[in-house]
Amino acid sequence: MAESRHETVRDPGEVSLGDRAAHAVLEYREGRPAALEEVVREMTPLLWHTVRAQGVDPQAADDVVQDTWVALVRHMDTIAEPHAVLKWLLVTARRGAWEAVRRRRRDEQHRTELHDGPDPETGAHREVPSSDPAPDAVVATNDRDRTLWTVFQDLPARCRELLRLVSLADRPDYKYISEAIGMPVGSIGATRGRCLAKLRTLLDESGADDTWRHA
C-alpha cells in the first residue's frame, strides 16, 4: 500500500489544552464524543476558576460551569473557528458568571427591601462575600504555599484573574486566555508580563523568591 498521508503524532506534552479542545470539537461533530469528555475533565477546573474569579458563590458557580458545557453542545455546529473554542468557553463562562452576579444582587436588593436591617436569623449585616478564600482558609501544607497565596492576594484583581487562569493552562493557551478576559496581547506568554513581574517582585520582597529559584 502506498504511503498514506497522515498527521504527525506529536508529543502530547507539546499539544496545548486549546489544541486538544479544538480537536475534540471536530471529533464530536463527526460523532465521536470521547475526546470531548477528556477535555471536560481537563478544562472544568479552568472554567470553575474563571467563574469564581467573578465573585460567584460556589453553588451558583457549579451551575454556570455546567451551563457553559451545555452551551458548547448546543452551539457545537455554529462555532466557526474550532481553534478558538478555548476562548469561546472562557467568554461564555464569564458572561454566565456576570449574569449570576446580577441575579444575586437583584435578589439581595429584593430581600433588603423586604426586611431592612440585619439578617433576622444570624443578626449579621449582609455583605457581598469575597470570592477568594482568605489565606487562612488554604489548607497550606507548607510556608511556601501560604506565602505565595498571601502575596498573591496583594495583586490587583485583574492580575489575580489572569494568573489564576494561566496557572491552570498550557503556555500556548496564554494568549487566548488574555484575549478572553480582555487583557492586552502580550500580558503573559513569550515575556513575563506585568502581572507575573509584580508577583515575582512581591515574592522577592517577602524573602520567599529564593525558595523557587533554588527549588
Added chain:
Amino acid sequence: MSTPYSPDEPLDATDEAVLADLGRVALLADPVPADLVERSLFAMTLAALETEVMTLERMPEAAGVRAAETAPTQARTITFTSTSRTVMITVAPGVDGVRIDGWIAPTGEVDIELHRPHGEVLTTRTDEDGRFAFDAVAPGPASLVARPDDGPAVSTPVIEL
C-alpha cells in the same frame, strides 16, 4: 532591597515554577466540586438529545427545599410540564433500590427512557393509559425522556433519585 522584575524579560524557569505552584494552591484554596465533571458530562449528554426540556412544578411540601437536599426516605411525587405533555412520577425507596411509578398525559403508548450518568439508559413503554414504572433503580441523578410516536420528544430536568 530587591530589584523589581521586568515584565519584558522572557518567561524563565522560576516563573514557570511559581505558576505551577499557584495553580496547585488555587485548586487547594478553592477546590472544584468533586462531581462537577460527572454532572457536566451528564448535562451535555442530555443536551445532545435535543429534546424539549419540561418544567418542574414546585410541590407545596417541597417549598424552599431543593429535592436533592431532601433525604430520600419517603415517597415523593413530582410533576413536570411542557407545552405538549405532562409527566407525573412518584419516587419511592425500596429494598433493592428506588422505584419510579409514572404517568404521562395525554395518554397513549409512549416510549420512556430513564437516562443516568455514564450513558446508561433504561427503556420501557407505557400502557395504553400512559402508566409506566421502573423498579429497583440505583439512587443518583436521572432524567426521564418521553418519545411519543406523534410529537416531539420531551425530557425532565435532572432529578436526584
